[in-house]
Amino acid sequence: MNGTAVNETAVKDISPKFDISLLAPIYQFLQCETPDQWVEKARLPENLPVLLRDHLLCELKAAQSAMFLIRKYAVDPQSADILLAWFKPYEDFAYKKIGDIHSLKGKNQVTKQITARKKSPYGQDLIDKMVLLIKEELHHFYQVLEIMHSRGIGYNNISASRYAKSLFQHVTNHEPYTLVDKLIIGAYIEARSCERFAKLAPQLDEDLGKFYISLLRSEARHYQDYLTLAQSISQEDIAERVSYFGRIEAELIQSPDHDFKFHSGIPIYQNSEIKN
Secondary structure (H helix, E strand, C coil): CCCCCCCHHHHHHHCCCCCHHHHHHHHHHCCCCCCHHHHHHHCCHHHHHHHHHHHHHHHHHHHHHHHHHHHHHCECHHHHHHHHHHHHHHHHHHHHCCCCHHHHCCCCCCCCCCCECCCCCCHHHHHHHHHHHHHHHHHHHHHHHHHHHHCCCCCCCCCCCCHHHHHHCCCCCCCCHHHHHHHHHHHHHHHHHHHHHHHHHHHCCHHHHHHHHHHHHHHHHHHHHHHHHHHHHCCCCCHHHHHHHHHHHHHHHHCEECCCCCCCCEECCCHHHCCC
């Protein structure tokens, strides 16, 4: 994927102070760019509700994935319970419709100490990077919810796309390579999100475009944090596994997909959607 995949001039027009060079490693990492067919469908006003609802849930799932990793691999039992309690208001809202935008305000900060379990060689590094990621993803969740609220878009729990599930089907089943694979997948999900934010921002209204540009810096760092952790934990060079998952990820992005979501493939239009 070459480094000019996103219209850099359009991005700078939206946010003149944004350092466009931060995106170059993303373009080099991903093996394909988002197809124009996806962008064309995503920019349609009638598709904004599903785009925002799916984006909202993607932010929660990104935070949950990081939480699951540190609960499984890094923290002591008391800290594991603290993490579950931290997520409860968000999960109650997303899956049980308990609470509202007001009850979630300011909940993205963890108020108690998260402690690494003893004899975990990479536990503290995993905690440090993933807790910061969780805070940012939960903040993004709230920001998307605010946007939906301001535009009169109600929340509904919608099904996930095939994207993440398909990637995780290829994870090896023996440690530490299971963890390494999960971290590499995390890097691809964050990188693709970043690439799509940048590509979609110039196609949307000014306020939403500025919001998506504002997410790029943290998303770009998240993908790098995942890769750094994967290499530090692996006993071997991870380049081959990175390339392997890159091919799978690119196939998902470039292949036809009946389900339009934030990380879906090339849209397959229904007869009712085809315009003469």
